[in-house]
Amino acid sequence: MKKLLTILLFATAAVHAQSVKQLTSKKADAIEQQVIAWRRDFHEHPELGNHEDRTAAIIAKYLQSLGIAVKTGVAKTGVVGILKGGKPGPVVALRADMDGLPVVERTPLPFASKVKTTFNNQEAGAMHACGHDSHMAILMGVAQVLSSVKNDLKGTVKFIFQPAEEGPPFGEQGGAELMVKEGVMENPKVDVIFGLHINSQTEVGKITYRPGGTMAAVNDMQIIVKGKQAHGAYPWSSVDPIVVAAQIINNLQTVVSRNLDITQNPSVVTVGSIHAGNRSNIIPEQAEMMGTLRALSREDEKMIIARVKEVATKTAESAGAVAEVKIPFSVHYPVTYNDPALTEKMLPTLQATAGISNTVLKPAVTGAEDFSFYQEKVPGLFFFLGGMPKGQDPLKAPSHHTPDFFIDESGFTLGVKALCNLTLDYMQVK
Structure with missing residues (x-):
């Protein structure tokens, strides 16, 4: 009799959980236009990293209106909301980034940014040219939906609205690294974190994911070569x-081609700038190079850094010069690493939300994301949401960080549903 009662209780709980998911799905559909409106407002009024004051105020006010406990000023302009469910359970963190880029917008959208600002002491535009406006609007929609069913939540949801994902102004701290330093993963202690990134070259209605290293670790580097002027x-x-x-530049090309097993993970060693001298008839005393290193595993990252230092210093030494190498020089993001066990556990949720054929395993990319700092603390899953109009050629779709960047807003509701379902299902199976 006791065994039968236990089975009935589990069955009842499963049915109830499914009905809650169906309710949240309907609520997500109902707020589609509100999510789009939030996104358009953020898009028209972008703010650069560590200066998202207007953006943060809008988010904080709305979360408070939902009865969510809010903390502001985290990592300068970040906003953290805590929604306690009606039942005990794990703490699930959901993250959206807030900052725009110093890009002059060139789209014909009626809500295109006309904002002018300064960046690194130079005049610049400001544009949400990477989709962070979409991420914020989607997470606000998730907050609205989940707060409406909070009595049924088996745990706590921590909403993290993070500034400066693109990197703080030079000489400042910021982004996910500073949020972690300031305790965003504590009080209450986070058990798992989910995040998404919209993609302008993935068709609307699709979700892409990858277990393990999905986005690269990044280190910038400075190499100063000191010689003798003449x-x-x-x-x-x-x-x-x-x-x-x-x-040195030529020799650095062997780091990837001869030291890395590229059948396992790709990597990049790029010298992006070189500055030396001021006259055609003077050999200067020194030359400065700046570049970026990318790797998809912690082991590869360590090896690449060591080899770049060795190649640069030994090449200089062989010519009677000295090379001073700083890695990282100002920026370091770890590998964005999707915990394989968590990814396997939550993949059925993504497939049920988007459809099996629309949930696609993707190759790793050598772009970077500071979501990785959260994943160093707890298991995390970071996935990509389609934002390209159906039928468009991905090779012709404007890419991220460009003046023509464009997102199809019809994909936002799938993002809201995916984050809601990941939260609910994780709480159910934990």
Whole structure:
């Protein structure tokens, strides 16, 4: 009799959980236009990293109106909301990034940004050219839906609205790294975190994911080559740092091609700038190079950093010069690593939400995301949401970080449903 009662209780709980998911799905459909309106407002009024004051005020006010406990000023302008469910259970964190980019918008949208600002002491535009406006609007929709069923929630939801994902202004701290330092994963302690990123080159209605390393670790680097200055007519009197820098650049290409097993993970070593000298007939004393390193595993990241330092310093030494290498110079994001067990556990949720054929395993990418700082603390799943109009050629769709970046808003509701369902299902099976 006791066994039968237990079975009945489990069956009743499962039926109730399913009815809650059906209710949240209907609520997500009902607020589609509100989510779009939020996104358009954020898009028209973008703010750069660590300066998202207007954005944060709108988010905080709305979360408070839902009865969600709110903390502001986290990592400068971040907003954290805590929704306690009616039943005990795990703490599920959901994250959206808030910052725009110093890009002058070129789209014909009626809500296109006309904002002018400064970035690194230079005049610049401001644009949500990566979709963070969409992420905020979607997470606000999730907050509305989940708060309406909070009595049925088996746990707590922590809504993290994070500034400066694109990196804080030079010389400042910010982003996910600072949020973690300031305790966003504690009080209450987070058990798991989910996040999404809209993609302008993935068709609306699709979700893409990858277990393990899904986005690269990034380190920027500075290499200063110190030589001996001389007249350009007498190069034998010099130790030419420009020639040495050129040799270093060439030799660095062997790090990926000869030191990395590219059948396992891709990686990148790029020198993006080189500056030296001020006259055609003077061999300067030094040359400076800046670049970026990308890797899809912690082991590869360590190896690449070590080899870049070794190649640069030894190449310079062989020419009688000195190379000073700083890695990272100002930026480091870890690998965005989707916990394999968590991904396997939650994949049926994504498939049930978008459809099996619309839930697609994706290749790893060498772009980076500071969502990785949260994943260093707890298991996390970061997935991609389609934002490209149906039937468009992905190769012709404007890419992220460009003036023509465009998102089809009809995909937002799928994002709301996916984050709601991941939360509810994780709480149910935990």
